[in-house]
Amino acid sequence: MSIANLLNGVAFGALLLILSSGLALIYGLRGVINFAHGALYMLGAYVAYQSVGALGFWGALVVAPLVVAVAGVALELGVFRPLEHRSHVEVGLVTFGLAMIIERVIVLIWGEDTLPVEGPGGLAGTVSVFGSGYPAYRLFIIATAAVMAVGLFVWLQRSRTGLHIRATSQDPEMAEILGVNVSRLSLLVMAVGGALAGVAGALAAPYFSVQPSMGQAILIPVLIVVVVGGVGSVGGAMTAALVLGIGQTLGNVWAPSVTVLLPYVLVIGVLLWRPTGIAGKRVV
Amino acid sequence: MTTFSPPTEADQDPVPSGRPGARRGPRVSRRAWRAAAVVAVFVIGLGLPVVVSNPYYLGIATDGAVLGILALSIGFLASRCGLISLGHTTFFGLAAYTFAISTTNWGWAPLVAALFAVLVGSAVGALVGAAIVRTPGIGFLVLTLAIGQAFYQLSVQTALRPLTGTYDGIPIIYADGQTMLGRDQADMGDASQFWPIAWTVLIGFVVVVTLVTRSRFGRTIEAVRENEERARFSGLNTFTPRLLAFMLSATGASVAGVLFALKANYVSPNVFSFVTAGDSVIAALVGGWTTAVGPVIGAVLYVFGQSELGATGNLQLFTGIALVVTIAFLRTGIVGALTSLWSLARRVLLTRRTR
Amino acid sequence: MNQAVLSADEVGVSYGGLRAVDGVSLTVAGGELHGVIGPNGAGKSTFMDALSGRCKLSAGSVSLGGEDVTGRSVQWRRRNGMSRSFQRTSVFPGLTVRDQLEFVADLTHETELDLVIEALGLGDFLDVTCSSISYGDQRSVDIAMALIGRPTVVLLDEPGAGLTKEESARMLDHIRGLCREREVAAVLVEHDVEGVFRVCDTITVLDRGVVIASGLPADVRADPQVISAYLGSEA
Numbered sequence: 001m002s003i004a005n006l007l008n009g010v011a012f013g014a015l016l017l018i019l020s021s022g023l024a025l026i027y028g029l030r031g032v033i034n035f036a037h038g039a040l041y042m043l044g045a046y047v048a049y050q051s052v053g054a055l056g057f058w059g060a061l062v063v064a065p066l067v068v069a070v071a072g073v074a075l076e077l078g079v080f081r082p083l084e085h086r087s088h089v090e091v092g093l094v095t096f097g098l099a100m101i102i103e104r105v106i107v108l109i110w111g112e113d114t115l116p117v118e119g120p121g122g123l124a125g126t127v128s129v130f131g132s133g134y135p136a137y138r139l140f141i142i143a144t145a146a147v148m149a150v151g152l153f154v155w156l157q158r159s160r161t162g163l164h165i166r167a168t169s170q171d172p173e174m175a176e177i178l179g180v181n182v183s184r185l186s187l188l189v190m191a192v193g194g195a196l197a198g199v200a201g202a203l204a205a206p207y208f209s210v211q212p213s214m215g216q217a218i219l220i221p222v223l224i225v226v227v228v229g230g231v232g233s234v235g236g237a238m239t240a241a242l243v244l245g246i247g248q249t250l251g252n253v254w255a256p257s258v259t260v261l262l263p264y265v266l267v268i269g270v271l272l273w274r275p276t277g278i279a280g281k282r283v284v
Numbered sequence: 285m286t287t288f289s290p291p292t293e294a295d296q297d298p299v300p301s302g303r304p305g306a307r308r309g310p311r312v313s314r315r316a317w318r319a320a321a322v323v324a325v326f327v328i329g330l331g332l333p334v335v336v337s338n339p340y341y342l343g344i345a346t347d348g349a350v351l352g353i354l355a356l357s358i359g360f361l362a363s364r365c366g367l368i369s370l371g372h373t374t375f376f377g378l379a380a381y382t383f384a385i386s387t388t389n390w391g392w393a394p395l396v397a398a399l400f401a402v403l404v405g406s407a408v409g410a411l412v413g414a415a416i417v418r419t420p421g422i423g424f425l426v427l428t429l430a431i432g433q434a435f436y437q438l439s440v441q442t443a444l445r446p447l448t449g450t451y452d453g454i455p456i457i458y459a460d461g462q463t464m465l466g467r468d469q470a471d472m473g474d475a476s477q478f479w480p481i482a483w484t485v486l487i488g489f490v491v492v493v494t495l496v497t498r499s500r501f502g503r504t505i506e507a508v509r510e511n512e513e514r515a516r517f518s519g520l521n522t523f524t525p526r527l528l529a530f531m532l533s534a535t536g537a538s539v540a541g542v543l544f545a546l547k548a549n550y551v552s553p554n555v556f557s558f559v560t561a562g563d564s565v566i567a568a569l570v571g572g573w574t575t576a577v578g579p580v581i582g583a584v585l586y587v588f589g590q591s592e593l594g595a596t597g598n599l600q601l602f603t604g605i606a607l608v609v610t611i612a613f614l615r616t617g618i619v620g621a622l623t624s625l626w627s628l629a630r631r632v633l634l635t636r637r638t639r
Numbered sequence: 640m641n642q643a644v645l646s647a648d649e650v651g652v653s654y655g656g657l658r659a660v661d662g663v664s665l666t667v668a669g670g671e672l673h674g675v676i677g678p679n680g681a682g683k684s685t686f687m688d689a690l691s692g693r694c695k696l697s698a699g700s701v702s703l704g705g706e707d708v709t710g711r712s713v714q715w716r717r718r719n720g721m722s723r724s725f726q727r728t729s730v731f732p733g734l735t736v737r738d739q740l741e742f743v744a745d746l747t748h749e750t751e752l753d754l755v756i757e758a759l760g761l762g763d764f765l766d767v768t769c770s771s772i773s774y775g776d777q778r779s780v781d782i783a784m785a786l787i788g789r790p791t792v793v794l795l796d797e798p799g800a801g802l803t804k805e806e807s808a809r810m811l812d813h814i815r816g817l818c819r820e821r822e823v824a825a826v827l828v829e830h831d832v833e834g835v836f837r838v839c840d841t842i843t844v845l846d847r848g849v850v851i852a853s854g855l856p857a858d859v860r861a862d863p864q865v866i867s868a869y870l871g872s873e874a
Contacts, residue, residue: 257442517713
């Protein structure tokens with residue numbers, strides 16, 4: 001097991017962490033699984049691809065989250081709010097359908113080819129980590145995820161909005177009775193969730209390339225991570241993301257045939273043992 | 285709490301729940317009429333190849349019938365038990381592969397292989413059901429998805445190439461001179477020859493599902509769907525009815541898988557794919573899964589769409605749109621919408637006549 | 640007096656460090672209507688959950704007809720004569736009233752469903768879907784389902800909740816009548832204290848999880864601890 005392999009696992013886990021935090025936030029607040037989250041990630045990557053030419057990578061890293069945040073808000077206003085009185089499963093299925101629509105529209109606009117995105121020039125080289133060279137860009141991904149994780153945590157634990165989000169995730173009825181403006185909160189959470197998906201997509205673009213199957217490919221791991229982590233638990237999702245990322249990448253080195261089943265074994269094992277997920281406060 | 289509420293107005297519910305012993309007299313002849321209608325539909329349907337000679341449309345009807353069985357299995361579980369499965373491809377694909385492997389790799393007679401494949405799919409259905417049927421809500425959905433995708437991964441693993449052929453799949457080859465129900469292998473791929481088989485099995489499965497839904501057992505699983513806790517507090521062991529319903533559903537999916545393999549003479553990992561899993565659920569939903577015919581109609585439409593749109597690559601786009609439109613506006617699917625239109629038309633006509 | 644059909648012996652229920660119910664004992668005989676009252680948070684519903692098997696006991700035992708049933712599932716208890724109704728109406732919304740009553744009747748081998756239907760006045764809307772009838776009528780369905788099958792013990796959790804004073808009083812009278820007629824041992828948790836004093840044979844008062852008084856209505860009414868518990872909590 002080399003350091004490079006381990007760091008690759010952490011990098012993948014880091015991307016998964018950023019993406020799944022957004023999904024966990026939405027799931028915790030609204031109780032709905034946003035099956036369109038993979039499509040949002042894909043949107044972020046394609047928007048990044050589109051903006052890199054004119055604005056460079058750093059510009060793209062700003063534009064992508066903004067655009068996807070707007071998409072998130074559109075989802076809230078166009079889907080979650082009008083369908084508020086429908087069951088969670090029905091709304092989830094609508095997002096499932098939206099994912100199909102969004103992903104196809106993206107391909108109709110940008111085509112079926114895999115699109116390369118150049119990372120920032122400043123991070124093109126390798127950095128020496130414990131004696132071996134490791135791509136600086138991937139370290140950047142890890143660093144960004146760490147910063148986002150800390151930022152998200154501080155926001156959720158220390159700010160008043162964060163408190164409102166946590167309270168509403170635990171008990172939506174109670175929170176509303178106590179005066180929390182749940183609609184405004186939902187709007188904010190959808191924007192933040194979208195932005196996080198956008199960041200993940202933009203960061204992934206130079207690493208994994210931008211291609212039509214990326215939305216679908218990332219959806220299942222993200223779903224598994226959020227469900228394993230537990231309802232309403234952003235921390236749980238983050239932890240599960242790192243575990244899956246590292247576990248899968250390392251496992252691929254040792255025993256690829258078996259490792260490919262890892263996410264499924266993980267979610268099946270966890271859900272059967274603990275239907276709330278590991279850190280969940282409600283039943284999934 | 286229901287995850288998916290069937291329509292409550294009597295004139296919108298084409299499959300009313302059964303009430304054993306509630307009424308006598310008129311009910312007996314009503315049953316006879318219904319049975320006669322089913323037989324009539326069956327006989328007429330058998331004659332489809334006579335009326336429709338165009339192999340393209342006949343192919344759609346045949347494939348639609350097979351997918352319809354899968355969709356109905358999913359729809360039955362979703363509407364009667366409130367359990368939505370994104371993993372019925374597990375049984376569909378497992379049965380298809382089992383059939384392919386036992387005929388091609390082991391040289392078994394096709395009929396035996398077919399029955400064995402259904403058995404394997406059903407057995408796995410029982411095991412999976414026993415494990416997951418107690419998990420509530422989204423957890424169940426994610427578990428079914430995970431299991432289905434795990435099988436997909438297994439079907440493409442190079443380590444299993446001798447068995448599965450990984451991405452290339454298995455071209456099915458019957459052992460020398462073997463026939464299936466009097467037809468040799470080439471004929472099975474011919475829609476006009478395959479149609480009677482597909483149609484018979486489809487009608488049979490629709491009848492089974494309808495009878496189960498209207499039986500006392502059907503009422504039991506509806507009660508479990510409506511309020512699982514109260515059902516337990518009424519003395520019911522809720523695990524068993526749910527498991528049995530799941531097993532019926534898994535068996536249906538397995539039968540569909542075998543039929544699929546029979547017609548296509550080829551299986552590939554696509555039978556396990558996420559797209560297949562999602563699309564079969566959508567077909568059932570869009571068709572209208574509160575009825576037995578809804579999912580079949582949805583399946584036929586899907587197969588038609590697949591043929592027309594497959595080349596353009598826009599199938600997923602329209603499938604997604606159909607899903608969103610159905611949930612947002614046509615809550616009981618196409619069948620429900622048509623039934624409402626029919627009731628509306630009847631009402632309008634009746635009021636016109638009485639003026 | 641008939642033999643004790645239901646008895647709770649030093650029942651305790653704890654959630655983490657919190658003792659919701661502590662050392663509660665009572666016995667109920669066939670035909671006896673035993674009321675359980677107490678201020679908010681006294682642990683009444685938790686006690687009902689403990690008796691019915693909905694939650695696990697951390698101490699004590701529950702006996703049905705002399706047999707210890709503490710470890711038994713809720714299904715088993717129902718099939719062996721212990722039923723309950725729910726504080727938050729728990730019916731089958733999508734089924735018709737007839738269907739759900741017949742469902743329970745099948746499970747409990749009830750042969751005279753019509754009597755229960757009549758007693759609770761459900762005859763008018765048997766073929767209506769449960770979600771379409773009024774809240775009060777849904778409540779009646781909830782209670783009817785607990786009375787089907789000749790249970791020997793019936794636990795009624797705030798049957799009058801959400802009903803008007805008259806509806807609640809009528810409900811309690813119905814229950815009183817049915818219990819006497821069928822020699823059912825009934826435990827009644829209620830907030831309508833006047834109603835409880837009116838219809839019940841014996842009363843237990845809970846406060847903060849423990850029994851502060853128990854016995855005949857007249858005695859309990861005069862008990863200074865009971866008075867202060869109620870007046871104290873209303874302050």
